[in-house]
Amino acid sequence: MGRPGLAVLDSYGCGSAGELMRRAFLIAVPYVWLLALFLVPFFIVLKISLSDTELAIPPYTPTLDLSQGWAGIKEFFSQLDFENFIWLTEDDLYWKAYLSSVKIAVISTFLTLLVGYPIAYGMARAPVEWRPTLMMLVILPFWTSFLIRVYAWMGILSNEGYLNQFLLWTGIISTPLVILNTNSAVYIGIVYTYLPFMILPIYSSLERMDGSLIEAAEDLGCSRLEAFWLVTIPLSRPGIIAGCFLVMIPVIGEFVIPSLLGGSGTLMIGKVLWEEFFSNRDWPVASAVAVVLLLILVVPIVLFQRNQQKQAEAEQ
Amino acid sequence: MNSDIFAPWEDPQAKPLIQFQNVTKRFGDFTAIDNLSLDIFEREFFALLGPSGCGKTTMMRMLAGFEKPTEGHIMLGGQDIDPIPPNKRAVNMMFQSYALFPHLSIWDNIAFGLRRDNMPKHDLEDRVEEMLRLTRLEQFARRKPHQISGGQRQRVALARSLAKAPKLLLLDEPLGALDKKLRQETQFELMDIQEKTGTTFVIVTHDQEEAMTVASRVAVMDQGKLMQVATPDRIYENPNSVYVADFIGDVNIIEGRASADGEDTYQIDWAEGQSPLTATSASDFSNGQACHIAIRPEKVTISADRPADAINAVQGKVHDIAYLGNLSTYHVELPNGTIIKAQTANTRRISRRSFTWEDPVWLSWTATAAVLLAN
Amino acid sequence: MSRLSWFNTVSLTLGFAFLYIPMIILIIFSFNESKLVTVWAGFSVKWYGELLQNEQILDAAWVTLRVAVFSSTIATILGTAAAYVLVRGGRFFGRTLFSGMIYAPLVMPEVITGLSLLLLFIGIGLDRGILTIVLAHTTFSMCFVSVVVSSRLVTFDQSLEEAALDLGCSPAQAFRLVTLPIIAPAVISGWLLAFTLSLDDLVIASFTSGPSATTLPMRIFSAVRLGVSPEINALSTIMIAVVTIGVITVSLITKRAMVRQKQDEMAAARTE
Numbered sequence: 001m002g003r004p005g006l007a008v009l010d011s012y013g014c015g016s017a018g019e020l021m022r023r024a025f026l027i028a029v030p031y032v033w034l035l036a037l038f039l040v041p042f043f044i045v046l047k048i049s050l051s052d053t054e055l056a057i058p059p060y061t062p063t064l065d066l067s068q069g070w071a072g073i074k075e076f077f078s079q080l081d082f083e084n085f086i087w088l089t090e091d092d093l094y095w096k097a098y099l100s101s102v103k104i105a106v107i108s109t110f111l112t113l114l115v116g117y118p119i120a121y122g123m124a125r126a127p128v129e130w131r132p133t134l135m136m137l138v139i140l141p142f143w144t145s146f147l148i149r150v151y152a153w154m155g156i157l158s159n160e161g162y163l164n165q166f167l168l169w170t171g172i173i174s175t176p177l178v179i180l181n182t183n184s185a186v187y188i189g190i191v192y193t194y195l196p197f198m199i200l201p202i203y204s205s206l207e208r209m210d211g212s213l214i215e216a217a218e219d220l221g222c223s224r225l226e227a228f229w230l231v232t233i234p235l236s237r238p239g240i241i242a243g244c245f246l247v248m249i250p251v252i253g254e255f256v257i258p259s260l261l262g263g264s265g266t267l268m269i270g271k272v273l274w275e276e277f278f279s280n281r282d283w284p285v286a287s288a289v290a291v292v293l294l295l296i297l298v299v300p301i302v303l304f305q306r307n308q309q310k311q312a313e314a315e316q
Numbered sequence: 317m318n319s320d321i322f323a324p325w326e327d328p329q330a331k332p333l334i335q336f337q338n339v340t341k342r343f344g345d346f347t348a349i350d351n352l353s354l355d356i357f358e359r360e361f362f363a364l365l366g367p368s369g370c371g372k373t374t375m376m377r378m379l380a381g382f383e384k385p386t387e388g389h390i391m392l393g394g395q396d397i398d399p400i401p402p403n404k405r406a407v408n409m410m411f412q413s414y415a416l417f418p419h420l421s422i423w424d425n426i427a428f429g430l431r432r433d434n435m436p437k438h439d440l441e442d443r444v445e446e447m448l449r450l451t452r453l454e455q456f457a458r459r460k461p462h463q464i465s466g467g468q469r470q471r472v473a474l475a476r477s478l479a480k481a482p483k484l485l486l487l488d489e490p491l492g493a494l495d496k497k498l499r500q501e502t503q504f505e506l507m508d509i510q511e512k513t514g515t516t517f518v519i520v521t522h523d524q525e526e527a528m529t530v531a532s533r534v535a536v537m538d539q540g541k542l543m544q545v546a547t548p549d550r551i552y553e554n555p556n557s558v559y560v561a562d563f564i565g566d567v568n569i570i571e572g573r574a575s576a577d578g579e580d581t582y583q584i585d586w587a588e589g590q591s592p593l594t595a596t597s598a599s600d601f602s603n604g605q606a607c608h609i610a611i612r613p614e615k616v617t618i619s620a621d622r623p624a625d626a627i628n629a630v631q632g633k634v635h636d637i638a639y640l641g642n643l644s645t646y647h648v649e650l651p652n653g654t655i656i657k658a659q660t661a662n663t664r665r666i667s668r669r670s671f672t673w674e675d676p677v678w679l680s681w682t683a684t685a686a687v688l689l690a691n
Numbered sequence: 692m693s694r695l696s697w698f699n700t701v702s703l704t705l706g707f708a709f710l711y712i713p714m715i716i717l718i719i720f721s722f723n724e725s726k727l728v729t730v731w732a733g734f735s736v737k738w739y740g741e742l743l744q745n746e747q748i749l750d751a752a753w754v755t756l757r758v759a760v761f762s763s764t765i766a767t768i769l770g771t772a773a774a775y776v777l778v779r780g781g782r783f784f785g786r787t788l789f790s791g792m793i794y795a796p797l798v799m800p801e802v803i804t805g806l807s808l809l810l811l812f813i814g815i816g817l818d819r820g821i822l823t824i825v826l827a828h829t830t831f832s833m834c835f836v837s838v839v840v841s842s843r844l845v846t847f848d849q850s851l852e853e854a855a856l857d858l859g860c861s862p863a864q865a866f867r868l869v870t871l872p873i874i875a876p877a878v879i880s881g882w883l884l885a886f887t888l889s890l891d892d893l894v895i896a897s898f899t900s901g902p903s904a905t906t907l908p909m910r911i912f913s914a915v916r917l918g919v920s921p922e923i924n925a926l927s928t929i930m931i932a933v934v935t936i937g938v939i940t941v942s943l944i945t946k947r948a949m950v951r952q953k954q955d956e957m958a959a960a961r962t963e
Contacts, residue, residue: 019862027783030773030833034792037830041807044814119706122699134703136942141710144934145891147908147915148927152713155720155919160729162716195710216415218402219380220480221432230428234419246798253800255894260915270802277806277898287810290803297800305794312845 042294049084049287084288093272094289098296100267104183104258105251108190112247113240115191116198120239121232123199124206131207138203142196149193150260157185157261181263189257190247198243205239206232238311245304253293269293322532323547324357331394333358333516334379334484339388341374341540348374350540351388361510361517363531365524365563371540372520376486379518380409393483403432408482412489414473416461422472423448423457429480447475450509467498474506478513487519491526503529524564528552536560552612558689561610566645568616568656570609574601574688582688584609587652593628597688608689615685616658618646618671619678626680632656634675646671648679714931721924729919738925748910748926755890755907758821762828763885769829770836770885771878775866777837778844796834804831805898812899819901827899828889835888836881843877876945883941887934 088094123134141149156162157180164176179185209232217227233240255270262268269289277286324330332355341349348371356362364372377383378390381402389396397405408429416425426447430440448454451471456464461472470490477485490506491499507530510517521527527534528548535545536559544551544560555561558569572586572593582601583592586609595609622629635655636647639662646658658679671677721739725732742748776783777790796804808827809819817823851873855865871878893908900906914923 022863023780026772027776027780027789030769030776030837031785031789033769033830033833034773034789037808037811037826038792038796039788041811044810045803045807048810115706115709118698118702122703122706125696125699126703132942132946136938137707137710140935140938141714143887143938144714144931145908145911145927147891147893147911148717148930149713151911151915151919151923151927152717154915155729155924156713156716158729158919162729165729192709192713210413210415212411212413212415213417215380215382215402216409216411216417217428218382219407219409220429220476221403223403226432231417235417237419249798250800253802255802256912270800273802273806274894283810286806290806293800294803297798301795301798304798305791308794 045287045290048284049291050081051284052081052083084284085292087285088288088292093267094269094292097267097269097272098292101252101254101269102296104186104190104266104268105248105254108187108194108251109244109248111187112191112194112198113244116195116243117202117240119195120199120202120206123203124209135203138196138199146193147256150189150257153185153189153192153261154180157188180261181266183262183266185261185263186258186266186268189261190251190254193257194247194251197246201242201246202236202239205236209235238307238314241307242304242311245300245307249297249300249304252297322359324360325355325533330357332356333360333393334518335389335391336375337389337391339378339385339390341371341378341383342386348540349378349385352540352542353388354535354542354545356516356518358516359514361507361519361530361532363527363534364518364520364537365522365527365534366537367522367563370537372537373488374540375537376409376488376518376520379484380407380486381405406483407486408477408480408484409486410473410477410488410490412492414461414469414493416469416472416476418461421458421460422453422464425461425472426476426479428476433480443479447479450478450512451475466493467502470494470502471505474509478509478515481513482515484516484518487517489521490519491523492521499526500529506530528564536563538563553687555610555687555689557691558608558610561687561689566613566657566659568609568611568613570611570654570656572607572609574605574607575603576601581683582607584688587650587654590630590652593630593686594683595628595686595688596683599688599690601688601690605690608691609686610689611656611681611686613645613657613659614643615681616656617680618648618658618660619680620670620675622678623680626678627683628686629678629680630656631676631678634671634673634677637671637673646677648677717924718928718931721921721928723921723924726921738921739929742922742925742929745922747905748907751905751907751910754821754904758824758828758896758904758906759886759889762825762832762889763882765825766829766833766885767836767878767882770833770881771840771874773833773837774839774841774844775870778841793834793837796831797838799831801892801894802898805895808895809898819899820904823899823901824896824904824906827895828885828892831895832885832888835884836878839881839884840874840877843874847873880941883937 126134159176167173213231214227217231222230253270254268255274258266258268258271273286273289276282276289334356336352336354339349339352364375366372374383378385384398389398423444426444427440430443448457451474453471456468461469491502494502503526531548533545534548534551536543538559544556551564561567570586572584574582574584577583580596580598582595582597584595585592593609601607630650632648632650634646635649638645642662643659644662648656648658650656656679722734723731724735773793812819812823851869852865855869860868893912896906897909911923914920
């Protein structure tokens with residue numbers, strides 16, 4: 001896609017220095033912005049994570065002083081150490097939090113898939129004239145505040161909440177269920193808030209699917225269920241993969257849901273980082289936590305991007 | 317009956333493979349198929365021909381099992397197949413879009429149906445290889461559908477639907493996505509394969525040339541009804557209605573009133589101050605009955621002078637000439653404004669053409685050249 | 692295909708019930724007379740009245756609104772430029788890095804983005820307040836804008852631009868006169884997305900704001916940490932109502948434009 005565009009920009013742009021400048025400007029402004037406000041901050045985080053606590057309280061020296069030449073660089077590196085990372089491995093709070101974040105993310109992604117797939121499937125099979133409305137109904141909650149959607153469940157799941165009131169009234173249970181401030185509440189909250197991220201990519205891959213493929217499968221001897229398993233599922237796989245990544249990656253670092261719906265037993269690394277930073281004011285450790293979290297996320301992020309790229313190429 | 321000619325529909329003893337018995341199909345208020353009965357015989361290459369929306373696709377989808385008749389029954393080999401779901405029918409379909417599974421290789425696409433029957437691995441491999449050979453796809457077996465050309469995809473779709481050796485193969489506009497030259501080649505390939513496998517083919521198409529080329533019999537449909545079911549040559553030479561005559565090939569239609577003139581011969585008054593035209597017809601027309609004369613352009617002779625022995629001759633002037641290479645079609649305007657098309661073969665080089673625009677010419681044809689139609 | 696099977700009907704009904712019942716309950720109980728939110732004690736709008744008297748909340752709402760307007764506007768400009776560069780810019784030095792920086796913030800945990808930006812602001816000695824929140828919000832929402840706009844640009848018929856150049860436009864004119872009007876709906880929805888993301892954000896704002904600037908989500912968060920309160924229910928209802936009206940209005944406008952276009956096309960076909 002890009003190359004013909006380049007030809008246009010170039011063949012006309014070379015004619016006048018003004019156009020060339022314009023192109024450079026167009027590239028430079030967002031580029032520099034992202035470098036300064038996205039990439040550079042990560043290096044700062046990395047640097048702080050390698051610093052001592054005393055030095056890291058603002059203004060956190062050491063800074064790299066190039067005027068001293070080689071000695072300055074040596075000085076800079078000699079002050080860095082892995083003490084904070086060693087600390088992460090020594091206190092089992094951290095690795096337990098990482099593990100439990102990943103566990104919660106994997107389980108809740110699977111649950112979201114279980115809930116989301118039938119909805120996406122139903123939408124893709126709905127009459128064409130309904131589909132825009134159904135789409136809007138899925139997107140609408142996504143536009144409403146995340147915080148409010150999590151908050152809505154606090155009233156439902158608490159001991160004297162609406163769910164317990166309802167269950168007691170129907171006589172299914174005789175004592176209120178304890179759901180709020182447990183991991184179950186966290187799972188419910190994640191499935192609820194991340195559902196649109198799962199539904200939309202699956203829906204778009206199902207909707208694109210040629211209906212005659214299912215008929216062909218049935219014609220060749222498949223039952224409905226076999227046709228679903230052998231044709232529909234494989235063809236919606238890009239959507240499933242995209243949906244799972246879109247849910248799992250941000251959930252690993254989730255903060256709001258565990259802190260509002262989870263209890264003291266809910267260990268998630270986003271919450272740990274927040275507390276390390278705001279309550280303990282231990283910036284180097286918080287930074288080290290962030291660096292490790294980022295390392296955990298690099299693999300799924302790269303996989304996700306590759307999946308998206310492959311899909312984009314397949315569409316062209 | 318001559319045993320060399322394949323014509324089971326003329327044999328009253330022959331048992332049809334497929335029978336539509338007073339089948340009606342409605343979608344809500346819309347009647348797609350209207351009380352239709354039809355027999356199709358084993359080893360036939362049967363074409364359903366008609367414009368879009370005539371119900372031909374619905375017929376095919378009922379045979380495949382994707383739609384059920386609202387009234388009436390469809391029999392396959394004497395058995396009522398209405399309650400049988402598509403996956404249990406000995407009928408396979410080649411889809412218009414080919415419907416090749418994009419996530420499976422060509423080999424796996426062809427093996428798909430066989431695997432559903434739990435065919436032993438060895439037999440399955442043999443069968444797939446046989447299908448690949450039949451459709452000349454051996455070297456593409458490992459590719460995915462998007463890695464082969466349109467014509468190759470068409471052959472994969474054919475191989476896949478033939479792999480299960482169905483009693484009946486349905487082809488929904490099988491060549492619609494191919495360009496003209498490839499389509500013509502593929503038509504002959506289809507006929508070869510049909511002959512080799514001995515499978516009964518039912519093809520749906522809106523392309524009359526395609527239907528005429530491949531089919532042993534053609535059913536012309538309109539608005540959920542069969543207009544005519546006959547062999548291609550009969551459909552062309554003896555259409556039973558203006559609709560069929562007009563739908564198949566090019567035709568001149570002259571409206572008039574018939575009066576009997578001896579056995580099977582009629583005089584037709586068609587315009588004020590013009591001598592009546594003569595045509596023969598096996599069907600009866602009462603005196604003064606409105607009728608249509610249908611004449612194919614290639615049966616109209618064009619000449620500078622009135623031919624001495626012509627039974628039907630009219631004068632006009634050349635309005636337009638369409639040069640088609642092998643043929644030229646002259647559009648001749650009669651004094652009452654009617655345009656009649658006459659076709660001549662270009663056996664000589666174009667440099668010496670007999671007629672040009674605005675030339676006065678005579679058109680003539682024999683009494684048996686035209687078909688007399690009531691409606 | 693035209694009818695829904697029972698399975699699809701059930702899954703759609705249950706799915707949408709799951710999505711909407713929590714919010715409906717929230718809205719209903721915002722009209723509850725009682726302070727105890729879980730017990731219905733009659734209809735009342737008194738919590739809305741109290742909300743209007745709550746200076747802290749009104750202040751926070753005003754801060755949030757300003758941040759959202761500024762950050763979404765800058766993000767739309769930068770994001771559109773980034774999308775154009777990604778789709779049409781051809782090759783340039785560091786293109787892979789650039790596209791990586793566009794896509795990574797979409798899935799980056801907010802705690803990391805927030806922490807890293809805060810460390811940056813402290814490092815360069817920038818006072819934390821509205822400005823720092825705007826910078827932070829602009830950074831992550833420009834990536835969302837860029838994704839929305841580039842998905843439109845990819846399907847955009849490039850021969851239109853070429854036609855404009857052929858008819859004598861400079862590339863800049865071609866962009867302004869041809870490309871921009873056609874991708875305008877995507878740019879607008881990008882702006883709306885950036886705006887809502889900014890309104891919504893709690894984590895990044897918490898890291899990057901100073902004592903002088905508290906946003907609405909921060910206020911709500913500190914209130915709901917203590918439990919469910921009817922005042923927050925009322926506030927939530929207002930926010931849900933605003934978003935719902937906004938989304939429905941936008942979709943009605945697009946639908947009307949589409950219906951009108953269809954009618955025009957049919958009318959044009961009749962005149963042939």
